Amino acid sequence: MKNHSLKNQSRRQFIQQTATAAGAFVVGMYLPLSSEAATSAGQQPALANAWIRITPSNQITLICARSEMGQDVYTSMPALLAEELNLPLSMIQVEIAGVAPVYINALLGGQITGGSTSVREAFDKLRTAGAATRSVLVEAAAQRWNVAASDCKAMNGKVTHSSGKSATYGELAADAAKLPLPEKPALKSPANFMVIGKESMRRLDTPIKVAGKAVYGIDVKIPGMAIASLAQCPVIGGTPTSYDASAALKVSGVIKVVQISDGVAVLAKDFYTARKGRDALQITWNEGANATLSNAVVRKSLEEGLSKKGAVIKTVGDINATVANGKTVSAQYFLPYLAHSTMEPVNCSADVSNGKCRIIGPIQFQQGGEAVAAAAAGVKPEDVTIETTFLGGGFGRKLELDFIRQAAEISKAAGMPVKMLWTKEDDITHDFYRPMSIHKVEGVLGANGQLETMKAKMVSQSVTARAFPGFVKDGFDPFMVEGSNNVTYEIPNMEITNVITDTGVRVGYWRSVSNALNAFAIESFVDEAAKAAGKDPVAFRLASLDKHPRAKAALELAVKKSGYSASSKRFGVAQMECYDTYSACVIELDPTASSTKVKKVTFVSDCGIAVHPDQARAQLTGGVIYGLSAALANEITIENGRIQQNNFNNYPSLRQNQVPIVEVHLIPSQEKPGGLGEVGVPLVAPALANAIAAATGKRIRELPIKA
Amino acid sequence: MAISFTLNGKAVNFEGDPETPILWVLRDHLDVTSPKYGCGAGLCGACTVHLEGAAIRSCSIPISAAAGKAVTSLEGLAEKMGKAIQDAWIEFDVPQCGYCQTGQMMSAADLLAKKKQPSSDEIKNAMSGNICRCGTYSRIEKAVKRAADKLA
Numbered sequence: 001m002k003n004h005s006l007k008n009q010s011r012r013q014f015i016q017q018t019a020t021a022a023g024a025f026v027v028g029m030y031l032p033l034s035s036e037a038a039t040s041a042g043q044q045p046a047l048a049n050a051w052i053r054i055t056p057s058n059q060i061t062l063i064c065a066r067s068e069m070g071q072d073v074y075t076s077m078p079a080l081l082a083e084e085l086n087l088p089l090s091m092i093q094v095e096i097a098g099v100a101p102v103y104i105n106a107l108l109g110g111q112i113t114g115g116s117t118s119v120r121e122a123f124d125k126l127r128t129a130g131a132a133t134r135s136v137l138v139e140a141a142a143q144r145w146n147v148a149a150s151d152c153k154a155m156n157g158k159v160t161h162s163s164g165k166s167a168t169y170g171e172l173a174a175d176a177a178k179l180p181l182p183e184k185p186a187l188k189s190p191a192n193f194m195v196i197g198k199e200s201m202r203r204l205d206t207p208i209k210v211a212g213k214a215v216y217g218i219d220v221k222i223p224g225m226a227i228a229s230l231a232q233c234p235v236i237g238g239t240p241t242s243y244d245a246s247a248a249l250k251v252s253g254v255i256k257v258v259q260i261s262d263g264v265a266v267l268a269k270d271f272y273t274a275r276k277g278r279d280a281l282q283i284t285w286n287e288g289a290n291a292t293l294s295n296a297v298v299r300k301s302l303e304e305g306l307s308k309k310g311a312v313i314k315t316v317g318d319i320n321a322t323v324a325n326g327k328t329v330s331a332q333y334f335l336p337y338l339a340h341s342t343m344e345p346v347n348c349s350a351d352v353s354n355g356k357c358r359i360i361g362p363i364q365f366q367q368g369g370e371a372v373a374a375a376a377a378g379v380k381p382e383d384v385t386i387e388t389t390f391l392g393g394g395f396g397r398k399l400e401l402d403f404i405r406q407a408a409e410i411s412k413a414a415g416m417p418v419k420m421l422w423t424k425e426d427d428i429t430h431d432f433y434r435p436m437s438i439h440k441v442e443g444v445l446g447a448n449g450q451l452e453t454m455k456a457k458m459v460s461q462s463v464t465a466r467a468f469p470g471f472v473k474d475g476f477d478p479f480m481v482e483g484s485n486n487v488t489y490e491i492p493n494m495e496i497t498n499v500i501t502d503t504g505v506r507v508g509y510w511r512s513v514s515n516a517l518n519a520f521a522i523e524s525f526v527d528e529a530a531k532a533a534g535k536d537p538v539a540f541r542l543a544s545l546d547k548h549p550r551a552k553a554a555l556e557l558a559v560k561k562s563g564y565s566a567s568s569k570r571f572g573v574a575q576m577e578c579y580d581t582y583s584a585c586v587i588e589l590d591p592t593a594s595s596t597k598v599k600k601v602t603f604v605s606d607c608g609i610a611v612h613p614d615q616a617r618a619q620l621t622g623g624v625i626y627g628l629s630a631a632l633a634n635e636i637t638i639e640n641g642r643i644q645q646n647n648f649n650n651y652p653s654l655r656q657n658q659v660p661i662v663e664v665h666l667i668p669s670q671e672k673p674g675g676l677g678e679v680g681v682p683l684v685a686p687a688l689a690n691a692i693a694a695a696t697g698k699r700i701r702e703l704p705i706k707a
Numbered sequence: 708m709a710i711s712f713t714l715n716g717k718a719v720n721f722e723g724d725p726e727t728p729i730l731w732v733l734r735d736h737l738d739v740t741s742p743k744y745g746c747g748a749g750l751c752g753a754c755t756v757h758l759e760g761a762a763i764r765s766c767s768i769p770i771s772a773a774a775g776k777a778v779t780s781l782e783g784l785a786e787k788m789g790k791a792i793q794d795a796w797i798e799f800d801v802p803q804c805g806y807c808q809t810g811q812m813m814s815a816a817d818l819l820a821k822k823k824q825p826s827s828d829e830i831k832n833a834m835s836g837n838i839c840r841c842g843t844y845s846r847i848e849k850a851v852k853r854a855a856d857k858l859a
Contacts, residue, residue, distance in 0.1 A: 069804050070803030070804030070841045071803070072803070202797075202800055203802070205802070205805065206796070206797050206800050206801070206802055206805075209802040209805030209808055210793045210797055210801070210802065210805075210808060210809075210812065211781075211793065212740070212780070212781045212782060212809045213741075214805055216743070216806060218743065218744060219740040221738075227735060252724065253723060253724070269735065269736075270723075270727065270731045270732075270735035270736060271731050271734070271744070272724070272726075272735075273723075273724065276724075341840060342804075343743070343745050343751070343753060343804065343806040343807050343838070343839070343840045343841075344743065344806045345744065390804070391804060392743065392804050392805075392806030392807075393804045393840050394804075395840075421744070423747055424745065424746045424747055614800060615800070618800070618843070618846070619803075621842055621845065622803055622841045622842035622843065623842075624842070625842030625844070626840065626841075626842055647746055647747075647750060648746050648748075648750040648751055648838060649748070649750055653838045653840055654842075655835045655836075655837075655838060656830075656831050656832075656835045656839075656844045656847065656848070657828075657831040657834075657835040658835070659842070659844050659845070661845075662842075662845065
């Protein structure tokens with residue numbers, strides 16, 4: 001990589017960009033480039049569209065329209081373009097996109113990075129964009145040489161003709177840019193892939209990250225800016241009623257104190273001074289509606305939800321079918337609130353001046369950021385620019401917009417550019433938490449020892465009802481059903497119900513969203529049912545997976561690779577389909593240690609075509625560890641409206657000397673790509689609970705697992 | 708009163724509150740941003756730099772403790788050590804989000820300065836002060852071993 005930091009396209013480069021109503025891509029608009037972009041590229045591109053820029057000297061820049069938060073979009077998204085441009089990744093530079101309709105994620109309806117959708121949504125779209133551009137480069141060469149395009153070939157940045165003529169993409173770019181782009185160019189057959197799926201593919205952001213030169217939100221510098229530390233109400237949702245800044249202003253180095261809608265910010269040249277000033281503030285808070293919230297009350301209200309009707313989200317057969325000599329199995333499961341706890345605490349930089357608002361930060365939802373920044377700064381959305389830095393972890397936290405609004409409000413109130421940085425404590429105590437959930441699952445075993453019926457009811461808050469209320473209709477939240485309405489087991493009679501219960505706690509999307517909630521309940525329950533049937537939990541599962549051969553194959557491979565043995569009583573299994581990827585997890589406990597010490601996790605996924613296999617495994621491994629930290633140690637509780645945890649000491653993360661061996665296997669597949677960034681998370685908790693039940697007979701029905 | 712110390716081999720001064728943690732002097736006054744803020748309490752290791760050659764959590768040590776001493780960030784690691792570690796990190800494509808990795812590499816440098824060929828257990832224990840929320844631990848372990856081999 002030649003560039004040492006993320007470069008960003010500015011919004012005005014995209015004035016002429018459009019997307020069709022269906023979200024299909026349009027690549028055919030040639031963009032008037034700003035002078036700053038031309039300078040940053042070193043040379044004015046001769047060909048430039050939403051995804052690809054080529055200069056006459058053959059500098060090729062590919063645009064990544066998703067936020068890089070570790071999940072490898074910075075490499076795997078440009079790889080889709082490079083594949084069809086027949087370009088090795090060593091020939092390209094990457095730029096992170098600004099905000100534009102053309103960059104909307106059709107699977108989510110906004111310019112959002114989330115839901116393990118990036119490659120799934122882009123796989124055809126970006127390959128098509130690459131192929132269309134390759135096609136006009138070839139056509140430009142054919143016209144220049146007065147030969148048939150079919151006798152020309154684009155490869156490694158050059159078009160060549162059988163006669164020996166040759167020109168670089170850059171030399172052809174100006175002519176190619178005048179040609180109409182084909183709407184449906186032919187795509188390469190997977191057998192001819194030169195980039196996608198190659199084990200040799202390397203991350204393009206590794207060199208700058210290991211050099212300490214990658215720019216995260218916390219590293220942003222705007223000339224003349226101050227560092228802001230924001231005092232927020234100890235109860236989320238509270239607002240300041242009055243404050244006394246006299247002591248804060250006496251702290252040497254404090255520049256200014258300003259009030260915003262939900263806090264009071266102290267500005268200084270460095271964070272330590274800003275924080276010291278903030279600690280000296282005297283603030284009276286209106287703690288708001290949540291001032292008396294407590295964990296016990298919240299939990300009780302969810303338990304009461306179990307007796308409510310809710311919304312039936314899936315039915316199969318007749319849930320009231322009579323099962324002759326049926327044996328009933330019933331269990332209730334509980335999952336706590338969780339924080340995202342990214343390594344990089346929430347932060348954002350803003351410069352509100354001259355009727356414009358510039359936002360730079362670790363952002364997962366650019367369009368939403370543009371809207372809230374415009375409102376906070378009192379400018380038009382077209383006068384907002386959003387520049388996305390590298391994210392020091394996202395996990396769903398940074399698709400919220402609170403920090404963007406706050407930074408814009410502070411900059412506006414202070415009349416100067418600011419970088420607002422939260423403390424780790426602010427981050428844990430002012431998160432958007434994964435909802436607490438309670439699940440009641442009941443089933444009846446038939447004469448064959450398999451489940452004849454299964455009834456599952458989930459009670460929790462709806463994140464979508466808070467974040468995107470228009471998408472929740474008649475009690476149906478499309479993100480709450482993840483992991484339950486796609487259950488892969490062939491059970492003749494099923495009824496799955498969601499009961500949305502708002503407790504007032506601020507909830508958000510957390511890596512793998514409801515998959516982790518529903519998988520814990522359903523995969524624990526299936527294990528309990530297998531035990532009640534006197535069957536091996538693997539055999540019990542396999543017997544009802546005939547209609548899902550990919551799920552079956554994943555489970556079979558996980559069993560084989562893990563050395564699973566039912567008789568050794570230290571293994572637990574779980575399997576599911578999550579974001580179009582079929583996975584199975586086998587956990588082996590350490591027989592020499594306490595009952596919860598994990599020796600090894602074997603994780604198998606069929607994720608369709610793995611665009612970047614090495615990083616697919618890295619994502620699944622990381623997801624397993626993230627899920628294991630949560631299962632073993634993480635719980636957010638609330639008393640008097642205040643979150644009781646605030647840092648790694650009481651909201652721990654597994655450390656280097658605490659992680660088990662994690663072995664990941666990918667099943668080769670030519671199916672379309674499935675998700676990867678979140679898929680490793682949900683199966684860990686149920687597989688571990690199942691292993692503990694096998695080892696000790698003790699069934700874990702509440703998380704975190706308390707040994 | 709100015710506090711003088713060396714940063715990556717260069718003499719520098721800081722004028723301000725002597726209680727200011729080294730981290731914020733480096734990041735906000737001297738534009739050295741490779742050490743990251745993670746927890747502010749010495750719990751996560753993202754801010755790890757070297758003071759007189761030994762790894763410290765720069766978020767929790769005041770700049771007054773650096774007076775007259777040598778502070779080293781990733782940029783200032785001895786060339787051989789720095790290259791061995793960075794090359795090993797690249798070879799295994801260790802980083803995901805990458806935020807903790809500069810601190811991880813500084814802890815690795817501290818370990819390798821003390822122990823030429825650390826065992827797996829020694830690596831795991833020495834690196835246990837550095838949290839990685841992306842879960843890159845197994846690649847970190849491999850990269851530390853590879854760096855040790857490169858230095859041998």
